Amino acid sequence: MRQGVCRLVTLSKYSLTKHKTILAEPFGQRLLVISTALSTSHVG
Structure with missing residues (x-):
């Protein structure tokens, strides 16, 4: 259970930094x- 929470936190942090990067540069x-x-x- 605790592992899932840590995973969720890491995921939210990752998405947040990703959003900041995308906002910083549209390119x-x-x-x-x-x-x-x-x-x-490639997968398909």
Whole structure:
């Protein structure tokens, strides 16, 4: 149970920093979208 909570905290922290980075630079967001699309197309 405790492990799940730690996991949740880490996840929220990660998403927060990710949001800050994306807000800081829109170019990073575009890069993220492109990389995500590439990885999903490779998996599919």
